[in-house]
Amino acid sequence: MSKITQFSTIGALMSGHLRGEAPLSHFCPAHGFGLGCSPEISGELTIHEGKVHEASAGEALHLVTAETLVPFLQVTEFSPQQTHRIVSVTQDTAYERLSQFIRPDNIFLAVTIVGVFDHLLLRRPQRAEGSQRSVDDVAASQREDSYKSISGRLIGFWTPELFGRVSVPGFHFHFLDDEARISGHVLEFEASEATLSFEEKTSIEIVNPASDAYRALSIDVGALDEMIHRIEK
Ligand SMILES: [Zn+2]
Numbered sequence: 001m002s003k004i005t006q007f008s009t010i011g012a013l014m015s016g017h018l019r020g021e022a023p024l025s026h027f028c029p030a031h032g033f034g035l036g037c038s039p040e041i042s043g044e045l046t047i048h049e050g051k052v053h054e055a056s057a058g059e060a061l062h063l064v065t066a067e068t069l070v071p072f073l074q075v076t077e078f079s080p081q082q083t084h085r086i087v088s089v090t091q092d093t094a095y096e097r098l099s100q101f102i103r104p105d106n107i108f109l110a111v112t113i114v115g116v117f118d119h120l121l122l123r124r125p126q127r128a129e130g131s132q133r134s135v136d137d138v139a140a141s142q143r144e145d146s147y148k149s150i151s152g153r154l155i156g157f158w159t160p161e162l163f164g165r166v167s168v169p170g171f172h173f174h175f176l177d178d179e180a181r182i183s184g185h186v187l188e189f190e191a192s193e194a195t196l197s198f199e200e201k202t203s204i205e206i207v208n209p210a211s212d213a214y215r216a217l218s219i220d221v222g223a224l225d226e227m228i229h230r231i232e233k
Helices: 010-014 094-099 135-141 221-232
Strands: 003-007 033-037 044-048 051-055 072-076 082-090 108-117 119-124 143-147 150-159 170-177 183-201 203-207
Touching (some): 010 072, 010 221, 094 108, 135 221
Antiparallel strands (some): 044 051, 082 183, 108 150, 108 183, 119 183
């Protein structure tokens, strides 16, 4: 399948539309690959081989059920077209490493980087206490944790800048360790050696939320662009 299926947009999420509306079962294929977040951004979701792992600050990593309604999700079936050994890869050199093999600027890719990470910085949100909170509340309460010599995989997508209000532009990676105990949104990573795999996705299907709350959402696209770069990158 060369398609990415996505529920909602990073633009709607960052404009504060955080309520869960999409049932995971509806979007996630059996061997699904991807990422997302849980309602009110209570957790970062990482989807590997069809299992949906929820990472929240201060909680053990756990699976969420297929009935869970989520506010944002990006999934696909991943069949790598190319796999390469790469050296000295970080969040800053990953674009260069990828560009040795493909010109990514204007295309979508599903991407994994698998290996032992000498350094990894993950971000996890605190679970929401009430039923509603703002994006600023989420940002203020999220926690960052760093790891050394941790074995696992980055799971995510490359999105062209042109689609920067649909998805996080550039790389958006979540991490899952080999034992499925540690996960989260990736802020920094460093591996002296790793395996990079990717698959070009020629189409993206965006399912828009259909609720009245979404219809009534006011979106300031100018402020949004700044926010997406500040919070998601
Ligand atoms: Zn993320």
